[in-house]
Amino acid sequence: MEIICNGVKTALDAEISLATFLRGKGLNPDTVAVECDGVIQARETYEGMRLREGMVLEVIRFVGGGASC
Amino acid sequence: MLTIAGRIFSSRLIVGTGKFPSSALMRAAIEASGAEMVTVALRRVDLNDPGDDLMTMLDRHQYVFLPNTSGARNADEAVRLARLARAAGAGEWLKLEVTPDPRTLLPDPVETLKATEVLVKEGFIVLPYMNADPILAQHLQEAGAAAVMPLGSLIGTNQGLLTRFQLEIIIAQARVPVxxxxxLGAPSHAAQAMEMGADAVLINTAIAVSGDPVRMAQAFAAAVKAGRDAFEAGLGVSGPVAAASSPQAGLDFLR
Amino acid sequence: MDFPPLFNDLQARLAAVTVREVERSLAAERLDVAGLIALLSPAADDMLPPMAKRSAAITRQRFGSTMQLYAPLYLSNLCQNRCLYCGFSADNRIERRILTIEEAEAEAAILHDRGFSHILLVAGEAPGRLGVDYLEELALRLRDKFAAVSMEVQPLSTLEYARLFRAGITAVAVYQETYDREIYASLHPAGPKRDFDFRLGTPARAAAAGMREVGIGALLGLADWRAEGVALALHLAWLRQRFWQTSFTVSFPRLRPAEGGFAPLAPVTERDLAQLLFAMRLFDHDVGLLLSTREEARFRDGMLGFGPTRYSAGSCTAPGGYGNPALSGEQFAVGDHRSLAEVSAMIRQHGFDPVRKDWDSSFQQAVAQGSQAA
Structure with missing residues (x-):
């Protein structure tokens, strides 16, 4: 199956949980925010949430930046 | 002591985490600045090259994270970014930035006020970046902003306090921290702002791009402290000092 | 500093001020609270000339060479309070009178014919006889005749002020009389005015209702005028922080001889009054400063240009007294008996412009303001 993550088509072998997907990408689920099909997901749901064919994910986290000067 | 939304800060310097040559230098410079609040930005993760995680580089217990909504061009985009920041674990603090004009990056007053109203209702601690407009500061304050963040001059120009006269009015009227x-391109600019009675300053570029970010962070920390001390001690005034020996000045009618 | 401040603390601070601190404060661009205390202290008593100069310069820059003029219209001398210093006190045996709406209109017509565009409706506190309905009806009848109709009556609620604003009332004046809680209690033994805090919150309620202008003041002669002045200025600063869309004025009524024979507890001289007014101007560059006909012509003429921005003129403080000058029952004895024309002529002679209106109440929209009503 295939999902779109951060604008990139990504192939997955099987339906896995969101948390598993994030860990597989080397990300700590505790430090990212995820939008699934436009809806922000609460962190507690990451483990239970199955990724499905055609889902659109946005994975976001903090980077350096911030001040206007 | 600086108090924002009930939280006490012993440092009046807030620093940004962007534009540093390396993560190690960023960490060292922030440490040297003595800041207790740091601003951070939100971006999509590059899944092919996730790189360092800012949240693990800085101790969440040592610093209050102040995520910004940089890049937002209207209230809706800013609100979405704010919600994502909260979902990413930054808590309720938010530096609201709405900058539709990519050349000047001047904040949009109308959209900023709209977003403040929405986000305050959602429980965010909103610190809006704004032009140095005293009336806008009043409206933002009434909308529930926890502090206001007026600009000294255009982003990146290092021109210091070109908005000095409006800043004075904002500071005199504010019931929330300014x-x-x-x-603010130099420690002297920060000191001037503090001497005027600003509650804090936010610095990023001037520290991050200096030849020695750690020393520059120390310089800003010293300038902020000096400026605040001078403000609290009461600055002397320039100009002629009045003396009792002045002529009666037309007051002979008084009985 | 806490508001309202404790008078004992203020007096200790006032006594400790040095001449050097006064000099420093006088040279400052803006006066802070410490500077205000310095200029109201005994150490500043000899500094009246430089204070007058600064006050005159600030006033001219902010208000130009103008003097606004208004007249009070006394509607009623009925009062349920027993303020020991006031001619209207319920304990005094005076001829009590309340004008009917038609009589009040007739009095207003006389003031209009004399050239007034700004009138101040004044009444003792008798809400059963002269309540919001009366004031609303009168305001609706007067609003097209006058550019500004302000009022100095019993304290009301925010909703009541909003109603009267919609009816055309532009401004509310309510004086705390004294900010010293203890003296206040001793002078107001009976009636609703006993409640110090309700009265203290009144200017904020009027401002929250959207009034264009709110006037505060203290009756000078009840308590130490220096501490009173600090408290008054702090009240003004407190209001400014919360109601940025409101204009504010401060009045400086000195206790005058009145029915009841009350003698001032703490007499205030003309020099004291001048010092207080100058300090207030240096503390707040934008505030309107009022001197009424309580003061003598000589003093008012002399003070022209030094800080005051608004004078009353041709005043009668007995209800119905404009149409019938023989009527008694006045609130206090007037000190400047000149007519509007005479006062205007004096103002012009001094090179100032007598201004009879600077706003039309017909412009005003019913928009309440201020998120933090007290």
Whole structure:
């Protein structure tokens, strides 16, 4: 199956949980925010949430930046 | 002591985490600045090259994370970014930035006020970046902003306090802390802002791009402290000092 | 500093001020609270000339060479309070009178014919006889005749002020009389005015209702005028922080001889009054400063240009007294008996412009303001 993550088509072998997907990408689920099909997901749901064919994910986290000067 | 939304800060310097040559230097410079609040930005993760995670580089217990909504061009985009920041674990603090004009990056007053109203209702601690407009500061304050962040001059220009006269009015009228942001290119600019009675300043570029970010962070920390001390001690005044020996000045009618 | 401040603390601070601190404060661009205390202290008593100069310069820059003029219209001398210093006190045996709406209109017509565009409706506190309905009806009848109709009556609620604003009332004046809680209690033994805090919150309620202008003041002669002045200025600063869309004025009524024979507890001289007014101007560059006909012509003429921005003129403080000058029952004895024309002529002679209106109440929209009503 295939999902779109951060604008990139990504192939997955099987339906896995969101948390598993994030860990597989080397990300700590505790430090990212995820939008699934436009809806922000609460962190507690990451483990239970199955990724499905055609889902659109946005994975976001903090980077350096911030001040206007 | 600086108090924002009930939280006490012993440092009046807030620093940004962007534009540093390396993560190690960023960490060292922030440490040297003595800041207790740091601004951070939100971006999509590059899944092919996730790189360092800012949240693990800085101790979440040592610093209050102040995520910004940089890049937002209207209230809706800013609100979405704010919600994502909260979902990413930054808590309720938010530096609201709405900058539709990519050349000047001047904040949009109308959209900023709209977003403040929405986000305050959602429980965010909103610190809006704003032009140095005293009336806008009043409206933002009434909308529930926890502090206001007027600019000293255009972002990245290092021109210092070009908005000085409006800043004076904002500071005199404010019931929430005034944090001067943008345009502060040198420690002397920060000291001037603090001498005027600003509650805090926010610095990023001037520290991050200096030849020695750690020393520059120390310089800003010293300037902020000096400026605040001078403000609290009461600055002397320039100009002629009045003396009792002046002529009666037309007051002979008094009985 | 806490508001309202404790008078004992203020007096200790006032006594400790040095001449050097006064000099420093006089040279400052803006006066802070410490500077205000310095200029109201005994150490500043000899500094009246430089204070007058600064006050005159600030006033001219902010208000130009103008003097606004208004007249009070006394509607009623009925009062349920027993303020020991006031001619209207319920304990005094005076001829009590309340004008009917038609009589009040007739009095207003006389003031209009004399050239007034700004009138101040004044009444003792008798809400059963002269309540919001009466004031609303009168305001609706007067609003097209006058550019500004302000009022100095019993304290009301925010909703009541909003109603009267919609009816055309532009401004509310309510004086705390004294900010010293203890003296206040001793002078107001009976009636609703006993409640110090309700009265203290009144200017904020009027401002929250959207009034264009709110006037505060203290009756000078009840308590130490220096501490009173600090408290008054702090009240003004407190209001300014919360109601930025409101204009504010401060009045400086000195206790005058009145029915009841009350003698001032703490007499205030003309020099004291001048010092207080100059300090207030240096503390707040934008505030309107009022001197009424309580003061003598000589003093009012002399003070022209030094800080005051608004004078009353041709005043009668007995209800119905404009149409019938023989009527008694006045609130206090007037000190400047000149007519509007005479006062205007004096103002012009001094090179100032007598201004009879600077706003039209017909412009005003019913928009309440201020998120933090007290």
């Amino acid at each position: 944090v001067v942001d943008a345009g």
